[in-house]
Amino acid sequence: MKRYWKLISTVIIIVLVVGAFYIQSSMATNKYPEFVLEKKSGDAKIAQQLTLKGDYSSGYDIVLGGNSVDITTDGSTFSGERSFFERIKGINRDPEINRLQQDYRNFMRGKGEDPVLFTENKSILAYANIKSEFHDGYQRTDFSFDMQVLEKEKNDKTSVTAAVPKSELYNFIYVEAVYIAGGEVKVVTNNRVDNNGEPEGAEMHLYSFDLDTKKIVGNQTIIAGSEPQVSNQWLDIRVLSGYEDLVSNNENIAFVKNVVAEDMESNQSQTMEQHLVVYNLETNQKEKLDLPEELQQGYNVDSIHGTTIYFSKIVDDQLEITSYDIESKQIEKKQTFALPKTKGTMEGENNLLINIKDDKAYIVSSYQEKMNAITVADLNSGEIVYEGTIGMKDKSNDREDYQLYIHELVVDGESRYND
Amino acid sequence: MKRFLKLVNFEWNRFLKIYIALIAITILSQIIGVIVLSKSYLHMASRMINEQGFTEASFLESYGEMSFRNITGSLWFLGPIALCIAGLIFYAFFIWYRDWLGKNTFIYRLLMIPTARINVYLAKATSLFLMVLGLISLQLILLPIESEILQLMIPNGFRTDMSITEIIVSFNYLSILYPNTVIDFILYYGTGFMAVLVLFTAILFERSYRLKGILFGAIYIVLAICVFLLPFLIELLLGVVFLYPIELLILEIVLGLVVIAMSIWVSHYLLRKKIRV
Numbered sequence: 001m002k003r004y005w006k007l008i009s010t011v012i013i014i015v016l017v018v019g020a021f022y023i024q025s026s027m028a029t030n031k032y033p034e035f036v037l038e039k040k041s042g043d044a045k046i047a048q049q050l051t052l053k054g055d056y057s058s059g060y061d062i063v064l065g066g067n068s069v070d071i072t073t074d075g076s077t078f079s080g081e082r083s084f085f086e087r088i089k090g091i092n093r094d095p096e097i098n099r100l101q102q103d104y105r106n107f108m109r110g111k112g113e114d115p116v117l118f119t120e121n122k123s124i125l126a127y128a129n130i131k132s133e134f135h136d137g138y139q140r141t142d143f144s145f146d147m148q149v150l151e152k153e154k155n156d157k158t159s160v161t162a163a164v165p166k167s168e169l170y171n172f173i174y175v176e177a178v179y180i181a182g183g184e185v186k187v188v189t190n191n192r193v194d195n196n197g198e199p200e201g202a203e204m205h206l207y208s209f210d211l212d213t214k215k216i217v218g219n220q221t222i223i224a225g226s227e228p229q230v231s232n233q234w235l236d237i238r239v240l241s242g243y244e245d246l247v248s249n250n251e252n253i254a255f256v257k258n259v260v261a262e263d264m265e266s267n268q269s270q271t272m273e274q275h276l277v278v279y280n281l282e283t284n285q286k287e288k289l290d291l292p293e294e295l296q297q298g299y300n301v302d303s304i305h306g307t308t309i310y311f312s313k314i315v316d317d318q319l320e321i322t323s324y325d326i327e328s329k330q331i332e333k334k335q336t337f338a339l340p341k342t343k344g345t346m347e348g349e350n351n352l353l354i355n356i357k358d359d360k361a362y363i364v365s366s367y368q369e370k371m372n373a374i375t376v377a378d379l380n381s382g383e384i385v386y387e388g389t390i391g392m393k394d395k396s397n398d399r400e401d402y403q404l405y406i407h408e409l410v411v412d413g414e415s416r417y418n419d
Numbered sequence: 420m421k422r423f424l425k426l427v428n429f430e431w432n433r434f435l436k437i438y439i440a441l442i443a444i445t446i447l448s449q450i451i452g453v454i455v456l457s458k459s460y461l462h463m464a465s466r467m468i469n470e471q472g473f474t475e476a477s478f479l480e481s482y483g484e485m486s487f488r489n490i491t492g493s494l495w496f497l498g499p500i501a502l503c504i505a506g507l508i509f510y511a512f513f514i515w516y517r518d519w520l521g522k523n524t525f526i527y528r529l530l531m532i533p534t535a536r537i538n539v540y541l542a543k544a545t546s547l548f549l550m551v552l553g554l555i556s557l558q559l560i561l562l563p564i565e566s567e568i569l570q571l572m573i574p575n576g577f578r579t580d581m582s583i584t585e586i587i588v589s590f591n592y593l594s595i596l597y598p599n600t601v602i603d604f605i606l607y608y609g610t611g612f613m614a615v616l617v618l619f620t621a622i623l624f625e626r627s628y629r630l631k632g633i634l635f636g637a638i639y640i641v642l643a644i645c646v647f648l649l650p651f652l653i654e655l656l657l658g659v660v661f662l663y664p665i666e667l668l669i670l671e672i673v674l675g676l677v678v679i680a681m682s683i684w685v686s687h688y689l690l691r692k693k694i695r696v
Contacts, residue, residue, distance in 0.1 A: 004424070007431045010553050017556040022601045025584055084602045088664045101663070110661050 034393040035069065035076035035404075037374070042386030046376050047073050051410040052364065052390065054372075058402035069404075071390055095410070100125070107150045107157060116241075119178040119185075125150045128178045128187045130164070143167040149185065149211060160214045164207075169193055171200065176239045179253070181281035184217065185209045188239045188253070193226075201226035202237045204255050206279065222286055223255045223277045233261045236271075240304045252326065254278050254304040271300055276309065278326050292331060295324065303356050308332065310356050310379075314339070319352070321361055321379060335382045337363070337375060355409050360385070366406045422534035426542035431549065434510065438550060441506055442557055445499035452495020453565045457572040460485045464577060475576065486579035487566055491590045500592070503554050507547070511615065514543050515622050519696075527696045536690040537683065540623070544615050551611070555596055562586060606672075613675050616682040617643045623686050627693035639685070643678050647671075 033056075037047050052071045056078070068079045079087070094115045101108045104125060111117070111127055119126050128147040132140040143164040150157050164173060172192040179186045186208050193201035202225055208218030227235045240254040258274040274296050276289040299311040299322065311322040319339050323332045339352070353364040356379070363375045376386035390404060463482070467473040473481070490496050518526035529539050562583050570580060587593040598604050620643075621636030628635055645652065650670055654660055662670065 004428050006435060007428050007549075010431075010549060014549070014552045014556045017559050018552070018604070021559050021583075021597070022604065026600075080599075084600050085665065088668055105663075109663070110659050 032078045032081055033076070033402075035071045035390050036393045037071055037073045038389055038391045039073075040387040040389060042376065042384065042388075044073070044386075046360075046386045047374075047388055049412040050362070050374070052372075052374070052406050053408040053410065054404045054406040056402060056404055075393060104150060104152075107148070111148075116177055117175055119180055121180050123152055124180065125152060126178055126180060126185050128185065129175055130173045130189065132173070140172055141167065143170060143173050145187065145207070145209075145216075147185065147187070147209060158211065158214070160209060160211070162209075162214075162216050164189075164191075165216070165219055176204075177241065177253070179250070179281055181251075182284070183211070185211060186218075186281060188222075190238065193224075195226065199227040199229060202235060204237060204239065204257075208284070218284065220284075220286065222279060223257050223275065225257045228259055230261075232264060233259055233272075236260050240301065240309070250304075250306075251282055252278055252280055252304065252307060254301075254309055254326075256301050258301075270298060272297055274299065274301065276301065278304075287326075289326065290329070291324075295322065295331070302354060305356065310361075312354055314352075319354075319363060321356075321377075323379065333379065333382075335361075335377065335379055337361070337377045337384060339363070339365070339375070353406060353409050355411055357411050362409055362411060364406050364409050372404050372406055422532065423538045423542055426532075426534075426538055427545050427549075430514065430542050430546040434514075434546070434550065437506070437510075438553070441499075441503050441554070445503060445554075445557060446561065448495050448499045449490075449561055449565055450568065452493055453490055453568045454572070455495065456490055456493060457485065457569055460489070460577075461573065479577070484577055484579045485569070485573050487569060487581045487586050488589060490565065490569065491586065491593065497592075500558070507550060507554070510550075511547060511618060512622065514547060515619070515626065519626070524696055526694075530690070530694065530696065535687075537687045540619060540683070540686045540690060544612070544619060547615055548612055552608070558593075559583075559597070610675060613647075613679050613682075616679055616686075620682045620686045620689075623689045623694065627689045627695060629695070643682065646681070647674050647678050649674060 037050065037052065039047060050072065054069055054071065056067050056069050070077045094113070096115050097108075097113050097118075100118065100120075107125065107127075112129065117127055117129050126147070126149045128145060131144050131146045133142040135141045144167070145160065145162045145164065147160040147162075148157060149160070164170070170191045171194045173189050175187060176190050177188040179188070186206055189205045189207065191203045191205055193203055195201050204222045204224070206218070206220045206222055207216055209215070210217045223237065225235050225237050235257070236259070237257045238255070240256055255277045256275070257277075259272045260269050261272055262269045274291060276291060277286055278289055279286045295311055299313045302310040302312050302321075304310075304326075307325055307327050309324045309326060311324065313320045313322070315336070317339055318336045320334060320336045322334045324330070325332050353366045355362040355364075359379045361377045361379055363377070365373045372390040374386070374388045374390075375384055377384050390406075464478060467478050467482070468475060518524065518529060530536055532539075566581070566583070566586070569578065581589070587597050595607075598607055617640055621640050624636035624639060625632035650662060650667055
């Protein structure tokens, strides 16, 4: 035993030093700040449905800076605080995707984790994406659909592949939404048109698939435009999401095309030339909306819920939310709410995260130095029903200088991102 | 088991002199480095402020504060680390080849010991692994000491203090050596141990078949890599991602164990049947 002393002492030192290091660093996770959603006024029950996801950055803090964090009324969880296995699983994913992966593990295998590619109803779960070939290493060609549909009861999977019609016209195609309606799977895509050197064009297409024949039975170009020639302007063309769940139950979907002009100095963007097209998924009819004069400029279109389209606009220090009914073609309501107090370098709409759900508007000041504020307003009554801020749970432990950038607001499982 | 421990102890003691030399060089170079760099910073500060007319504030604005980052980037700090890495890589080969040197080759006696010959292989691997762990422990001990020296030498307004975790996180090489969690540590160093075993097997191929053996050894290394990276190779060929992350992790652990078992088995065979003294 005496001859082994050098070896034994080395092993002991290694165990002690490495052990002490990891014990100390696991205790140091208590150094993570604890944020909490605090109520200033209003109904506390509303706040309990909220989870705010953000990025924490602090010039002084190298370890914690660059961490993402989830904040609720109970407290906060930093990505660094999660266990090894939680991080391997990837907790930042959409909660709907998590649920689908749990319930339909084999079907979801190998598919991207973007919720827009999926849709489901009581009996089926559908997935659609675009595949392409690489030509010359940089150009994409031969666009085709990769679609898979799972019949939940029988656990029966059907695959559909089909070439995108007139694929040679396009530079790039991506899926914006998938719906099930009228016995068909409908895929909304944003097709970037190759104009041979001219500014790129964009077409929003809706392709309908018949699951029995496995063929494309419909192809409509809903709305199209091209990138403006002016340097500080860009084309905004997309499908409006009602931010409903993955479950297909919307009858009407809306497409928007507008030109956004960005003022380089103030970082403000202004919507010009707003065009909206509504499409009924059951009847397959599309209709261009003739918006009243006032909604055509300066209003940000937000979302569509049922037959109501919501617009938002910042006027002075207030947020104006306008609801427009597509059936009556009238402006239904205009509500104005005081903006959450902001203190930071980014003012205006770029700083706000708005989520409209169940007739309530959830407004978060997104990019903030120490004072992210949340306002929840009832769109029926026009009243503010909740106001709150994000603060430290332990007031005495106030950190020096940090910024929280809230990029996502989840209301009871349904996310909304800051674009 | 007792034979195995005796062999480990034997291999350990053989290398001890050089090992202690590496440790001494590391300690001296890094500590002297901290002192030298701190002094030169203070020198520059005093020159700028007293001779060149900078105020304290403007000096700090132009030249910045001194922090441990200035140390980790310097040759005083990195030099010994590079030296130790090179030394250990060299010894990974030499730990075997030294036994074939000279007239009365020692390997003859090693292989004649009344014990399974695989213990020789395992003992060499274990002692090399312990050497690696010993050096990283040394660095962990040195970091707080060096940090303290820095704090003693540089006055308050001129320095930024960093905790050990911050130092490690902010520097690429250190964050590889000291991963974030214990589980990561076990996985990384376990993979390292597997790599050592694969290398040793290749060396044994060379010692068994000489010239042809180099080829066999190279083929074995490629084979081991392919087995270990099998899921990634399949994904590359088929172009499809098939496994959920946690499944991939479990599969990789299993494959790692397979490669370890494979290496031990092949080496055992070579040591018993094919080795040439």
